[in-house]
Amino acid sequence: MPEIIVKYEDKVIERIVTEKKRLSIGRTNDNDIVLENRGVSRKHAVIEFNDKAAVVIDNESLNGTFVNNRKVTEEILRDEDIITIGKYSLIYHTQAAPGQGGTEMDGTMVLNTKKHRQLVQNDRMEREIVAKYDGSVLLGEENADFSEFKIDRDIITFGKAKFVNVVCRGFWLSGIQAKLVKEEGGYAIHNMGKKGKTLVNGEVVDYRLVRNGDLITVGKSTFKMVERKD
Amino acid sequence: MRYAVISDIHANLEALTAVLKDIEKQSVDQVVCLGDVIGYGVDPIPCVDLVEKHCSIKLKGNHEAAALGEVSTDHYNPAARHSAEWTRAHLNDSARNIISAYVMEHEEPGVYFVHASPLEPTTWRYVLNVDEAGAGIACMPQRIGFNGHTHLPMIFSSYKKNPIRQTIGHSFCPDPETRYLVNVGAVGQPRDNDPRASYAIFDTVEEEITFKRIEYDIKTTQDKMIQAELPELLIARLSAGR
Numbered sequence: 001m002p003e004i005i006v007k008y009e010d011k012v013i014e015r016i017v018t019e020k021k022r023l024s025i026g027r028t029n030d031n032d033i034v035l036e037n038r039g040v041s042r043k044h045a046v047i048e049f050n051d052k053a054a055v056v057i058d059n060e061s062l063n064g065t066f067v068n069n070r071k072v073t074e075e076i077l078r079d080e081d082i083i084t085i086g087k088y089s090l091i092y093h094t095q096a097a098p099g100q101g102g103t104e105m106d107g108t109m110v111l112n113t114k115k116h117r118q119l120v121q122n123d124r125m126e127r128e129i130v131a132k133y134d135g136s137v138l139l140g141e142e143n144a145d146f147s148e149f150k151i152d153r154d155i156i157t158f159g160k161a162k163f164v165n166v167v168c169r170g171f172w173l174s175g176i177q178a179k180l181v182k183e184e185g186g187y188a189i190h191n192m193g194k195k196g197k198t199l200v201n202g203e204v205v206d207y208r209l210v211r212n213g214d215l216i217t218v219g220k221s222t223f224k225m226v227e228r229k230d
Numbered sequence: 231m232r233y234a235v236i237s238d239i240h241a242n243l244e245a246l247t248a249v250l251k252d253i254e255k256q257s258v259d260q261v262v263c264l265g266d267v268i269g270y271g272v273d274p275i276p277c278v279d280l281v282e283k284h285c286s287i288k289l290k291g292n293h294e295a296a297a298l299g300e301v302s303t304d305h306y307n308p309a310a311r312h313s314a315e316w317t318r319a320h321l322n323d324s325a326r327n328i329i330s331a332y333v334m335e336h337e338e339p340g341v342y343f344v345h346a347s348p349l350e351p352t353t354w355r356y357v358l359n360v361d362e363a364g365a366g367i368a369c370m371p372q373r374i375g376f377n378g379h380t381h382l383p384m385i386f387s388s389y390k391k392n393p394i395r396q397t398i399g400h401s402f403c404p405d406p407e408t409r410y411l412v413n414v415g416a417v418g419q420p421r422d423n424d425p426r427a428s429y430a431i432f433d434t435v436e437e438e439i440t441f442k443r444i445e446y447d448i449k450t451t452q453d454k455m456i457q458a459e460l461p462e463l464l465i466a467r468l469s470a471g472r
Contacts, residue, residue: 006397008400008401009400011398011400012398013397013398013399013400014395014396014397014398027403027405028405029387029389029390029392029395029405029407029408030389030392034387034395034405036402036403036404036405037401037402037403038403124353127305127353130305131302131304131305134304134305184463184466184467185463185467185472211358212356228305228306228307
């Protein structure tokens, strides 16, 4: 899937991965890529994708659309091309970096009181667990031998072997498949095994800093990190 | 109206002084402080006094609540707990009186201020993702809200039934039909890999929100923390900005 990295004055502010065939760009919030600044027209430009190429088309905008610093009305995009609109740069990648999802643009979010209640309830439950154990805790979500596991040391091992701290299920798992290691600013998961996989929030990782609420999957077993907050 | 919005000073006098100096040049009408003036750093009293002098609207953060004994620090990590205890021991009655008057929420025409989340401000929720932001935005009594608490400059926007959009803090002109929750980042302990102090300006006439980053004398702050024997983690993170 193609990817657009949006920068404002050289700072990355958003990353968009999409399957859409047409992305509208403009100042108003009904666009796919919203650039909320003066100097950007309401409907400034579009990027159209077909099987072979992507094309950026300026929509007779007031201040123009530029590709690699050249003003364009219509231009075929190549990998790494930079579209400039006002103070924004949009970097086009033909393929998104692997392992990173693109749900921001295409996902849907419906708010309702049930969701509110659930958020509040989960939060309260997590606070109670952290208080009970006086520290961060792993919650067993799927195929786990425990419901709550206190993270009471600097290294927690995961795998199929009997001697690991957290026994996991999965045919391809190694004896020690992963380890959760205390680092400055929190805990990080390291994948150790060769055939089995370690995932954080569904994404395969070799190394990842784990945050409160993250789901760690080792083989077929999944655990939720509940961090003590400061 | 032109507001300067600051948050999460965390007793970092050098950062606060540098930010206030920059604000002086910005011709603002009001300075709003979103809380956590204290905690982590060595200068709680001078920071409380400076905020009292310069800010017309003052919100309460969890570190003020902890220092006043309103919330338990049992679930804090060791460094945060040590610093909370240190802060509590180093506050005087005057500073305690001042921070006890800080408010949990504040509304002005068209704008709302809170330290943590508009959803249950007293439970100090962290707004770090679109779900949490969506729940918060739905609870805001005004179209534009400002918060702090996470130390990460961030903009969440909600337009009609579209998915909540999340972008890193950057200057922008709010859309009149969109609701926003804007995190101004931290003055005294940024955590977005940029060690410079962060704050924002909201101009309701120009309809523009501007994010500012200000350099300050980090080394002096760190030297004072070393002298006070505060946890190494809290000292190191200032120069790393995370």
